[in-house]
Amino acid sequence: MAHAHKLEIFQGLLKxxxxxxxxxxxxxxxxxxxxxxxxxxxxxxxxxxHTWIDPMEGxxxxxxxxxxxxxxxxxxxxNLIFIVLTIVKAYYITWDFMHMRDEKSSLRRMVxxxxxxxxxxxxxxxxxEGGYVFEVYNTEDALIKRDF
Amino acid sequence: xxxxxANTGTEGKTWGGGNKPLGASYGKLMMWFxxxxxxxxxxxFLAAYGFSRFKFIKEWPIADEVFTHVPxxxxxxLPMIYVAFMTFxxxxxxxxxxxAVDAGHHMNKAKVTLYMFLTIIGGAIFVGSQAWxxxxxxxxxYGAVQTKGGNILxxxxxxxxxxxxxxxxxxxxxxxxxxxxxxAEHERKNGLWFVTEETLPxxxxxxxxxxLEANSNILVRNQIINDEGEKTVLSRxxxxxxxxxNGKLVVKGANLVVNEYGTSLFxxxxxxxxxxxxxxxxxxxxxxxxxxxxxILGTYERRGSYEMVExxxxxxHFVDLVWVFVFTFFYLV
Numbered sequence: 001m002a003h004a005h006k007l008e009i010f011q012g013l014l015k016x017x018x019x020x021x022x023x024x025x026x027x028x029x030x031x032x033x034x035x036x037x038x039x040x041x042x043x044x045x046x047x048x049x050h051t052w053i054d055p056m057e058g059x060x061x062x063x064x065x066x067x068x069x070x071x072x073x074x075x076x077x078x079n080l081i082f083i084v085l086t087i088v089k090a091y092y093i094t095w096d097f098m099h100m101r102d103e104k105s106s107l108r109r110m111v112x113x114x115x116x117x118x119x120x121x122x123x124x125x126x127x128x129e130g131g132y133v134f135e136v137y138n139t140e141d142a143l144i145k146r147d148f
Numbered sequence: 149x150x151x152x153x154a155n156t157g158t159e160g161k162t163w164g165g166g167n168k169p170l171g172a173s174y175g176k177l178m179m180w181f182x183x184x185x186x187x188x189x190x191x192x193f194l195a196a197y198g199f200s201r202f203k204f205i206k207e208w209p210i211a212d213e214v215f216t217h218v219p220x221x222x223x224x225x226l227p228m229i230y231v232a233f234m235t236f237x238x239x240x241x242x243x244x245x246x247x248a249v250d251a252g253h254h255m256n257k258a259k260v261t262l263y264m265f266l267t268i269i270g271g272a273i274f275v276g277s278q279a280w281x282x283x284x285x286x287x288x289x290y291g292a293v294q295t296k297g298g299n300i301l302x303x304x305x306x307x308x309x310x311x312x313x314x315x316x317x318x319x320x321x322x323x324x325x326x327x328x329x330x331x332a333e334h335e336r337k338n339g340l341w342f343v344t345e346e347t348l349p350x351x352x353x354x355x356x357x358x359x360l361e362a363n364s365n366i367l368v369r370n371q372i373i374n375d376e377g378e379k380t381v382l383s384r385x386x387x388x389x390x391x392x393x394n395g396k397l398v399v400k401g402a403n404l405v406v407n408e409y410g411t412s413l414f415x416x417x418x419x420x421x422x423x424x425x426x427x428x429x430x431x432x433x434x435x436x437x438x439x440x441x442x443x444i445l446g447t448y449e450r451r452g453s454y455e456m457v458e459x460x461x462x463x464x465h466f467v468d469l470v471w472v473f474v475f476t477f478f479y480l481v
Contacts, residue, residue, distance in 0.1 A: 019250050027243045031236065038232040041212070041480050049377060079481045086476040090469055097246045097465045099458075104171040107180070115184050119191040126195040130202025138206070147370075148297040148394055 006101045009092075026096045033085050040078060048078035179459045183466045186428075190470050193424065194477055197417045207299075207371035209410035210379070211479050217284045231479050234277045235471065238429075241270025242468040249461045252454025257443065260457060264440040267464065271433040278426045285418065288401030291320035292408040293356055295394040300410050305365045306381070315381055318366060320398065323359040324351045353395040360391055371410050418478065425474055428467045435460055 007022055008015040009029075016022040040048070055073050056062035066073055071080055095101045100108055137144055170177060201208050212227040219230070248263035293301045304317040329352065332338070334345035360366055368387035372380045382390060399406040407415035439460050448454045 019253075020247065023243060023246050023250065027239065030239055034232065034235055034239070037476075037480060038228050041228045082476050082480045086472055089472045093242065093465055093469045093472065097242050097468070098462055099249075107170040107172055107177075110170070111180050111184055115187050118188055119195075122188075122191055122195045123198065126199040127202055130199040131205075133203045134205055137203070146297055147299065147372075148295065 004102065005099075009096065022096065026092050030089055030092060033089055037082060037085055040081065044078065048081065049076055051075065052077060173455060175455065175459050176462070179462045183462060186466065187470075190421075190424070190473070193417075193421050194473060197421060197477065200411075200413045200417065204411055204413070206373055207411060208373070209371075209407075209414045210373075210377075214285070214409045214414075215281070215479060217289075219280060228479065230277070230281070231475060234274055234281075235475050237270055237274050237277070238468050238471050241267045241274070242465050244270060245461045245464045249454075249458045252448070252457045255449070255454070257446070257449055260443050260448075260454060261440070264436060264443055264457070268433055268436050268440060271429055271436065271464075275426060275429050275433065278422060278429070282419075282422070285415075286401050286403060288399075288408045289319065290317045290408065291350070291398065291400040293353060293391060293395045294397040294399050294406060295390070296396045297394070298412070299371055299394075300399075300408065301368045301370055301390055301395065302379070302408075303360070303366055303368060304381075305367060315367075315369065315378070320351060320356060320359075320400070323363045323366060324355045325358040325362065327352070327355050327358065349398040350400055351398045353391065353398060356398055357388075357391050357395065360388060421474060422478070425467070425470055428470070432460075432464050432467050436464065 005019045005022070007017070007019065009022070009026065014025065016025055051073060053069060053072050055066045094112075100112070136142065137146065172180070215231060216225040216227050217230065218224070218226045244263045244266040248260050248267060251259035251263060290302060290304075292303070295301060302317065303320060303323070304315050306313055307316045308314070331348070331352075333348050334340075334343070336344065360368075364384070366387070367381050367384060368390055369379045369381040370390070374380050397406070399408045401408060402412075402415040402418075404412075404416055404419065406412055409415070439457060442448060442456070443454075448456060
């Protein structure tokens with residue numbers, strides 16, 4: 001049984017001698033990422049707790065601008081960092097621990113594209129709806145009273 | 149056995165079923181399909197959690213104030229530490245699993261056995277940790293009063309820490325006044341035999357109110373998150389008024405009905421998602437144990453391939469993958 005492993009990570013920046021070495025290398029990387037998350041989660045630097053860009057008002061292009069830059073306008077930078085780091089971790093778990101790097105591209109695309117597309121769609125519709133329900137509850141003339 | 153399926157006379161032909169276009173065996177492919185569908189199940193849960201959170205974005209509990217406990221370090225507020233430990237344990241057991249798969253490729257039975265054993269231990273530690281996390285969450289720590297509208301009012305006082313004014317939580321046990329009451333818990337032997345009653349709350353709202361009146365330093369805070377990202381602390385008069393007029397039930401800890409930390413939806417999702425994940429870890433451990441014994445018995449040695457370890461490994465890594473997302477969306481964001 002010939003098992004060819006691709007032994008470089010970070011676009012070939014780091015090349016390991018054996019598969020075992022690569023596994024330990026990935027573990028060190030994942031540990032560092034988790035440590036960064038934990039440290040940020042405990043200290044919560046003030047700079048990262050408020051959004052950096054304000055939404056633009058009025059007009060079609062302002063709305064377009066708000067949609068395109070929505071992760072920076074409506075999300076705290078800290079939370080954005082957490083989500084990006086999570087996706088980075090997920091990538092290395094799938095690619096190196098689950099050997100996705102060594103599979104055929106057809107298998108890889110079949111699994112990853114399907115899941116990523118459906119999950120993105122699901123997240124989009126549910127969060128959009130959640131935000132809308134929030135608006136309904138919290139407008140000036142809301143007919144629902146929850147604070148009693 | 150070889151003759152039953154292996155040779156169909158179509159090897160090498162593009163059409164006819166003889167080749168493997170995806171370069172993976174049937175079993176591995178099916179495991180990948182299962183993982184995709186399971187990933188969609190979990191993302192359904194997490195997206196539903198996001199929906200509820202967006203719906204109550206101004207009053208959602210702050211995770212750092214909920215998960216502050218670490219075993220053996222009683223009474224200290226250490227958010228993140230314990231869950232970081234759990235995450236590390238699970239990643240570590242993923243590593244031993246992938247090392248077992250690697251040893252399997254080299255047909256090294258002794259190493260596969262050792263690494264499978266370590267993986268099982270890691271999984272067991274994780275499930276145990278999660279049980280402890282649940283127990284702590286269910287037990288609760290400070291207690292709170294639920295209002296008629298289902299909102300939560302918590303207690304504390306303002307203290308100066310390093311020149312900064314901070315809100316320090318106070319447990320209801322510290323200030324509640326005991327009032328002799330006629331109300332006894334309904335049991336089958338002292339009342340109607342065909343109805344039962346839940347355990348009564350530790351205190352009545354009246355007892356909490358009397359205690360609050362007697363201690364002028366104690367303030368109430370509600371669930372609304374202010375501009376600084378903290379829960380709103382009410383003035384002394386407003387505190388007394390809220391408890392007197394709106395207080396309905398004293399709650400301690402969390403379950404599927406009430407939750408002292410805030411919105412009860414938070415507890416529901418916590419139990420459901422971490423429970424579903426914990427069940428995956430548990431079944432993963434059980435499957436790993438079965439495979440572990442198969443390895444010891446030499447089943448895969450005789451079969452000439454340790455691919456079964458690889459398939460189970462895929463499932464185990466997937467469990468780790470899910471935890472990475474649960475960790476982010478329950479404890480970090």
